[in-house]
Amino acid sequence: MNNMMTKIAGGLEQAFAARGFTEPSVEDLRDAAGVSMRTLYKYAQSRDAMIRLALEHRHQRYLAQVFGHPTDESVQSLSETLDRIAGWMQAEASHGCLFHAAVASSPTDPALRKLLEKHKEEVSQLASTKARTDMSTSDLLVIIEGLTQAWPLSKDAALASAKRLACLAEAASN
Amino acid sequence: MNNMMTKIAGGLEQAFAARGFTEPSVEDLRDAAGVSMRTLYKYAQSRDAMIRLALEHRHQRYLAQVFGHPTDESVQSLSETLDRIAGWMQAEASHGCLFHAAVASSPTDPALRKLLEKHKEEVSQLASTKARTDMSTSDLLVIIEGLTQAWPLSKDAALASAKRLACLAEAASN
C-alpha cells in the first residue's frame, strides 16, 4: 500500500524527469510506474495528481541527497552543499529543476506554484541552518537558483562561480 | 509580409508567455496572433515552429529592453542591468524565463535547447561588455539566472541579493 505508493511515485518521477510533463501519455506513465491503469488511478485520481505525486517524491529525495537524513544534525559548509547540488544535477536533473519545469508547463496551476514555493523555501532554509551562516536566505536562494539553472549550460564553470559567490557573500556577512 | 511576421510572432509570444507552451491550442494561438489559420500556418509550418518564432521574437525584445538599442554603445553598470532585468520580469515575465519554460515543456527538442543556449550566451556576453567589467561571464550568468529564477519567488529581495552579489564579485575581480 504505502509501498505501492512510493513505487508509483518513483516511477512517475523518473518518467517526468526524463521526458517532461507534457510528452508522456498516461499509458507511458502507467508503464513507468509498473502498475495497471486501475491501480495508477487509484493512487492518483488524475494526470495532474500524478504530477503532484511525483513532485512530492522528488522533494523528499532531493532533501535526502543534498542534506542527508533529516535527523542528521551535522554542520555542512555552503561549499559542500553546492557540490552536492551539482552532483544531484549531474545524476538526476540534467534538464534543470523539475519544480520549475512543472510550473512552466502549466503556469496557471496554483497547486504546482505552491509546491515550487515550498520546495525552494525549505531548501534555502535548510542550506542556511546546516551551514550555520549569517548570510541571508535570499542571497542563498539566488546563488542556489543560479547554480541550478546555469549548471545545464556551463556545468563545472557554474559550480565554481556559485562557490566563489557564496564564499564572498559569507565573508561579507560577518 | 515582414510586418505580418512580426505581428504574428508578437501575438504568439504573448500567448505563450501568459499561458505556457502546453495549454494554448492552435486555435488560441490563431486568435492571439490575430490572423487566419491559413496565414498562421504559412508563417509557421507547425505548432513547434510557432514556439520557435515566439522565442526569436522575445529574444529581440529582451535585448532591446535590457540593453537598449543594439547601436547604443554607452556603458551600463551591472547594477543597472540587474534593475532592468527585474523591470522586465515585473512587466513581461511574471512566470519566469520563457526560454527555460520552453525547454522544460519539451526537454528532448534540440532546437529549443539551442535557442536557450544562444539567448543566455548572448545575454551574459552583452552584460559583461556593457559593464566593462573583468568579472567572468560565468559568474555573471549565475547571478542573472539566480535573479531571474528567484524573482518570481521573492521579488525585491531577490533583486537586492543579486545586486549585492554582483557588487562583491566585481570588487573581488580587480
Add this chain to the structure above:
DNA sequence: CCGCAAGTAGAGTGAATATTCTACCGGAGA
C-alpha cells in the same frame, strides 16, 4: 478590366489520449 498574390472564415479529418469499465486472478483470513 484582368488576374494574381495574399488574406479571411470556418468546417472536416484523423489521430492521440485521459478516463472509465469489464472481466479476471491470487492469496490471506474467517
Add this chain to the structure above:
DNA sequence: TCTCCGGTAGAATATTCACTCTACTTGCGG
C-alpha cells in the same frame, strides 16, 4: 472452503486538437 481485497490486463468512450482544405474577398500592377 469461501470470499473479499487489492491487484492485472486491456478494451471502450468521448473529447480534444493539430493540421488541411474549400470557398470566398480584397487590393494592386499592367
